[in-house]
Amino acid sequence: MIGTESYLSSACLSHYPDLVNAHHGDAIYFLQKAQINHEAIHSVDRLIPLQSFIYLLEITARELNYPSLSLDLAHKQDINFLGPLTLMLYKAETVAEAIETIIKYFRVTVSGVSVEVTLLPDTLVISFNCNIPYIANSTQYQDYLLASSTNTIWELVGRKSPLRGCYFTRNNEGADRLSVYTKYFGCPIAFNQDKLCITLDNKILNESLSINDAIMVANLHTSSSAHSQFxxxxxxxxxxxxxxxxxxxETVARKLGYSTRTLQRRLNEHATSFAKILDEIRKQQSVRYLTDTNYRLTEVSTLLGYRNLSSFTRSFKRWYGSEPSQLRALNKPNASL
Incomplete structure (x- = not known):
């Protein structure tokens, strides 16, 4: 387990300000109230505490009298809300491989929530378990998790694989709200269930993926201003x-629409290199992970793209003259190694 706190990519905040503004609210006010840095809404690489994100959704929904906030947020977001996990899915060829990748990623980055897959004779059950008391029975948490999971599946294979059922562990909220969920998920809805889960035809596991690479590239360029430097x-x-x-x-060049040689040449023109930029990003991100999260050092090294902890430790000592465990001890005295 990764300490006591779980984190999400700040990509999960995409479209949040738009929805709040449409309901005459102040997104910055709610972000501050949830103790989330407002700069996170303009970034895809920051980490925000899961508890803070759910609290943000809860107070926004309550104060704006907007119970469908999480459903609308999930509906507006595409697969990029998964952050770096989006790119990991590009390696998968089938839905089964994609789900396996998602489960592994959750184990590393979202310690308080786990994903479980159960195969029945003709049904696939994808269930979610949360060991964080405040979050587990939250309406906005359950809505966002099931809605975003459903949208992810639809983006992976298209809407040709409808849900068979959608099950919530919290209490029923009345017939008027039930119709909202039935329309959104397009399947039977049940409350007061033992598991928070969705069910589908298990044949979906062998479906080929249809992720649109252009979506990620477009979003990356959209998040940059029109005048951003190369x-x-x-x-x-x-x-x-x-x-x-x-x-x-090679991957970075492809995402930017360049050949590897052209990317290298243009970086040389800017008096830098790919290796120098990568080293600087790792240097900056390492401090953020060590001071703002409870991730184990081995997990920090993985998130920074190192093959092992020793490689990360050598780099950190080169950058700062000390070991990462020393910085962690100063900021998170109870964190695990």
Whole structure:
């Protein structure tokens, strides 16, 4: 387990300000109330505490009288809300491989929530377990998790694989709300269930993926201003790819629409290199992970794209003259190694 706190990619905040503004609210006010840095809404590589994100959704929904906030948020977001995990899914060829990748990623980054897959004779059950008391029975947590999971599946294979059922562990909220859920998920809805889960035809596991690579590229460029410098765009893409283990020069060049040679040449023109930028990003991100999260050192090294902890430790000593465990001890005295 990764300490006592779980984290999500700040990509899960995409479209949140738009929805709040449409309901005459102040997104910055709610972010501050949830103790989330407002800069997170403009970034895809930050980490925000899961508890803070759910609290943000709860107070926003309550104060704006907007119970469908999480459903609307999940509906507006595409698969990029998964952050670096999006790029890891590009390695998968089938839904089964994609689900396996998602489960492994959750184990590393979202310690308080686990995903379980159960195969019945003709049904696939994807269930979610949460060991964080405040979150487990939260309406907005359950809505966002099941809605975003459903949308992810639809983006992976298209809507040709409808849900068979959607099950909530919390209490029923009345007939008027039930119709909202039935319309959204397009399947029977049940409350007061033992498991928070969705069910589908298990044949979906062998379906080929249909992830649109252009979606991720478009979003990366959209998040940059029209006047962003070339180097800034390279840094943005590299930071996004880093935790997925795909921050190599070939992948970065492809995402930016360049050949590897052209990317190298243009970086040379800016008096830098791919290796220098990667090293600087790792240097900056290492401090963020060590001071703002409870991730184990081995997990920090993985998120920074290192093959092992010893390689990360050598780099950290080169950057700061001390070992990462020393910085962790100063900021998180009870964190695990």
């Amino acid at each position: 180097k800034d765009q390279v840094i943005e893409v590299m930071r996004f790819l880093l935790a997925s283990g795909l921050a190599d020069i």
